[in-house]
Each structure stands twice: as structure tokens, then as C-alpha cells.
Amino acid sequence: MAMQDRCGIVPDSDSGPIIDAEQLSAVRLDGSAPGDSRPDGPGETLVQWVGFAEVQKRTLVGLQAELTHVAGVVETSTLELSTRFRELAESARTQSRRVEEIVGLAQSVVIDDEQVPLDEVVTSMQALITEMINNIVTLSKKAMSMVYLLDDVQEDAVALEASIADIDEINRQTNFLALNATIEAHRAGEAGRTFAVVANEVRHLSRSTSELADRMRGRVTAVVGGIRQGHDILRLIANTDMSPQMLAKERVDKTMESLVRQTNHFQSVLENAVASSDQISNNIGLMITGMQFQDLTKQQLEHVGDSLSVVAAGLDDLVVKTRSLLPPDLNPRFPKEWLDQLLERFTLGEVRQRFVRRMLLEGSALDDHGVLEVTVGAEADPAGDVELF
Amino acid sequence: MDHYTQIQNQETIVSVSGRLTFNDHASLRALIRELCDNETKRQIFELSGLEFVDSAGIGMLLIAREELANRSKELVLRGATGQVKRVFTVAQLGKLITIDD
Numbered sequence: 001m002a003m004q005d006r007c008g009i010v011p012d013s014d015s016g017p018i019i020d021a022e023q024l025s026a027v028r029l030d031g032s033a034p035g036d037s038r039p040d041g042p043g044e045t046l047v048q049w050v051g052f053a054e055v056q057k058r059t060l061v062g063l064q065a066e067l068t069h070v071a072g073v074v075e076t077s078t079l080e081l082s083t084r085f086r087e088l089a090e091s092a093r094t095q096s097r098r099v100e101e102i103v104g105l106a107q108s109v110v111i112d113d114e115q116v117p118l119d120e121v122v123t124s125m126q127a128l129i130t131e132m133i134n135n136i137v138t139l140s141k142k143a144m145s146m147v148y149l150l151d152d153v154q155e156d157a158v159a160l161e162a163s164i165a166d167i168d169e170i171n172r173q174t175n176f177l178a179l180n181a182t183i184e185a186h187r188a189g190e191a192g193r194t195f196a197v198v199a200n201e202v203r204h205l206s207r208s209t210s211e212l213a214d215r216m217r218g219r220v221t222a223v224v225g226g227i228r229q230g231h232d233i234l235r236l237i238a239n240t241d242m243s244p245q246m247l248a249k250e251r252v253d254k255t256m257e258s259l260v261r262q263t264n265h266f267q268s269v270l271e272n273a274v275a276s277s278d279q280i281s282n283n284i285g286l287m288i289t290g291m292q293f294q295d296l297t298k299q300q301l302e303h304v305g306d307s308l309s310v311v312a313a314g315l316d317d318l319v320v321k322t323r324s325l326l327p328p329d330l331n332p333r334f335p336k337e338w339l340d341q342l343l344e345r346f347t348l349g350e351v352r353q354r355f356v357r358r359m360l361l362e363g364s365a366l367d368d369h370g371v372l373e374v375t376v377g378a379e380a381d382p383a384g385d386v387e388l389f
Numbered sequence: 390m391d392h393y394t395q396i397q398n399q400e401t402i403v404s405v406s407g408r409l410t411f412n413d414h415a416s417l418r419a420l421i422r423e424l425c426d427n428e429t430k431r432q433i434f435e436l437s438g439l440e441f442v443d444s445a446g447i448g449m450l451l452i453a454r455e456e457l458a459n460r461s462k463e464l465v466l467r468g469a470t471g472q473v474k475r476v477f478t479v480a481q482l483g484k485l486i487t488i489d490d
Contacts, residue, residue, distance in 0.1 A: 130481070137480050140448030147414060148452070239411040242444035243472075249479045 046322060051332035053319045055339060055359075060312035062358045064305040066351065071301040078294040085291070089284040096277040103270045106263055118263055122256045129249045136242045143238040150231040157224040164220060167213045171206055178202035390439075392420060400431045406438030411445035421453045425460050432457055433489075437468035442476055454486050465489050 108117045178199050185196030346352035390413040393404045401424060409417075424432045434450075442450075454464045467489040469477055477488060 133479055134481070136444055137447055137451070137482075140444040141451040142448075144414065144445055144448035144452055148418060151415075151418075235411070238414075238445045238448070240444075241410070243442065243447075243476050246444065246476055246479045247472075250475065 046326065047330060047332050048335070050319055050322050050326065052335050052338065053315050053322070054332065055335055057312045057315045057319065058359050059342065060308045060315070062355050064308040064312070065358060066355065067301045067305040067308070069354070071298045071305075074294055074301075075298055078291050082288050082291050085284050085288050089281045089288070092277045092281040092284065096274050096281065099270050099274045099277065103267055103274065106267050106270065118260060122260060125256060126249075126253065129252055133246050133249060136246060140238070140242065143234065146234050147231070147238050150227060150234060153227055154224070154231060157220065157227060160220050161217075161224065164213055164217045167209070167216075171209045171213060174209070175203060175206040178206055390416065392416075394420075394423070396427070396429060399429050400433055401427055401429045402433045402435055404435045404438060406440075408441040408443075409439060409446035409449070410441070410443045414445065414449060417449050417453070421456050424453070425456055425462070430461070431463050431465065433465045433467055435467050436473060437470060439469065439473050440471065442473045447476065447480055447482065450482075451485060463487065 107119075108115050109121055110116070111121070181199035181202065182196055185192035185199055188195065343352055343356070346355060390405060390407045390409045392406070395402050395404075403420065403424070450464075450466070457464050465487045466477070466482070469488070469490075477483070482488065
């Protein structure tokens, strides 16, 4: 009944004959007599056409509104997508910068607050170890020279001890000779008195030489003891094998090579990551540019909508003119089957409901109260899921 | 350390085997004196039988080179393998003594 209120038409199932024979005779254009029962005469066709045209006009207006709605949805979604893609592009750029920082740091290390390139670190470490090994070699050679030297000194010390023993022997003989000389001088009496003085002096000399020999022996013994002790310590030093420390260079070299190789690999991977991020950022930029063409789409939709309104207005004119030719109490038939076919095309429930509401309410008191502005389906579909089929 | 000396083609070849360590310093010194006094100019240490050398051994080889050089003689180290060759390499001994592989 609401459809009849709004459109001035009723479904053909709701009423009996739409026009009576008399009314029909007034509109027949083919000159056939009143009472002719042919259902598809020109008058009948006109009545049908008016019904169709009313609905089609409303359909066109509805489609135009739908187009405007779609253009709005596309614009809103595009703006939202653009914003998100811009954020994505910015994230990709930030990632690129961070990875570039890592690439810069990967090839160097901080030593005493100073950035030192890794290859320099490796070179200086290797130079340091080489110098250390050279020092070990030099020290080993010097230690062995020292050992040989002290071997010789020890031989000399033994010879020196033997020499002191020789002095003792000479002194013992000298003392013995002086004693004999003294005895012989006493036997000689007055004639040997002077000789006895000399012999006595020789004995004193011999005693002094003996004392000197004793002191020398004491000193030589101390020196030889010191040398032997030093020799023992030196032997301990020279006997400390440093070859494992020398061979540690092999391990250090391998470790350094591995470190450099690994760092180069990391750098290569990170550089690829930077290139990928840049590529992503550029692609997103192109996508954003592409989405800005939605404006063109909106304009095209508006053009189509404008065309539809022109068509609708033309149709409306024609309906008014046609109605003026028909009896005023004539009720055009409502094309229910056609409308059913049309609505079947609207596979999206939201679109179908919006369209039906518009057909029913547009121009009514409810429309004046803004009922058509309420989003249809919002309550039924709060999650905003799209009904695809 | 064991060693065996032979003279061939005006070269003295000393085949050294076992381990060359500080404990061999006396016998190596005697060997150096022997090499200094012989007639040949080129003294070759054949080291393929030497299993191990310590840092004192390296020092003694350098002393040998020096003593022989003072008498215008040349020392050549030949055929080192394993640990001996590795120590020669890290010590860069080739810069000081002729090494013949």
C-alpha cells in the first residue's frame, strides 16, 4: 500500500482490471472499438509504459544515489589506504636508514672511543703478533748465546780455582825454602846473620801470599757460585718453550680471516636488505600515486550519475505528458516481475536494502526526517564484512 | 736429538732426527764447532726426521748460522715438516736462514 501512496501505482495482483472499457476506449490509439478484449492494445501498452517509466525513473535516481555512495566509499577507502601506505613507506625508509647505520658500523670497531676500520685492526693485530714472535726468536737466540757464554765462564772459573791451588803449592814450596834458608843461616853463625834476615822476610812474604791466595779463593768461590746460580736460572729461562705461543699466531690469523669474511658477508646481506627496503619504499610511492587516480574514477562516476539524472528527468517529462493523455483516474500497473528481476541483480544485501528503502521512502515524510541517510545494514553487519555472493 | 753427518759433493749434510730442544745445547754446540772446522762451505741440515723443535732450538739454529757466517759458510735448512715447518713459518725463519723445501 505504501508503494501506491508514493507512486500512484499498484501491483496488478492487488486490483482487478486497471481501466474499464470506457476509459480504455478514450486512450486507444489504433482505432479499435471499445470493449475490445485484446490485452496488448496501444492504450494498455501506454498504461503499462507509465507504470514502467515511474519505476524506471526511481530506479535511475536510485542508481545515481548508489553511484554517489560508491564514489564516496571509494574516496574514503582510497584516502585511508594512501595514509597507511605512506606510513608503510616511511617505515621502509626508516628501516633502510637503520640498516645503513649497521652497515657503516659493521666494518669497524670502537677502540678507546675511536672508530677503527676492521682491516686496520686485523693488520695491526697481526703486526703485533709478528713482532712478539720476532722478540721470542731474538730472546731465544740471546738466551742460548748467554748459556754458551756462561758454559765458557764456568770452564774458566774451574781453571781459576786450579790456578789458585797452584799458587798455594808454589807458596808452600817458597815457605819451605825460606825455612831451610833460615836454618842454614843460623848454622853459618855471624856470616849468615844477614841471610837469616832475608830468609825471614821471604817467610813473611810467603805468609802474605798465602793470605792473599786464601782471600782470592774465597772471592773466586763466591763468583763461581754466583755464576753457577745465574747459569741455572738462565737454563730455566732458555728451557721455557715458547713455540706454542709462536704457533698461536696461526689460530689468531685464522680467527681474523674468519672475522673479516663473516663481516663482509654480513655487509653484503645488509646492503641487499637496504636495496630491498628502498625498492619497497619506491613501489609504495608508485602505488600511492596510482591510487590518486581514484579522483578520475570519482569524476567518471559523477558523469554517469549526471547522465542518469538527465535520463530520469527526460523520462519524468514523458510520463507527465503521457499521463495527461490518459484518464486522470487511471492507475498504471506496477511492473512487479521486472522489479523482481532488477533486485535479483543486486547480489549484495546492503545494496539491495538501500535501493529498496530509497524506492519506498524517497519523497515521503520519513525521507524528510532523514531516514534515508541512515546507513543500511550497519546494524546487521557491524563488523563491516562484505557479502560477496 | 740424533744426528748423522756426511760429506757429499763439497757439501756437509747433517741428518737430524727426534726432538731438538734446550737439552741438546751441548751436543749442538759441539756439532757447530765441527761444522765450522770442516772444509766445506755449504752446511745442510736435513730435517725430514725432526719431529719437534722448541724456541731454544730455534735460538741454537740462529747461533749456528751466525757462527758459520763468521767463517764465510752457509747454513741451509731442508725438508722440515709438521710442527717444525709451522714454527719456521710463524718465526719467519726464512728471512734469516736459507730454507730449502
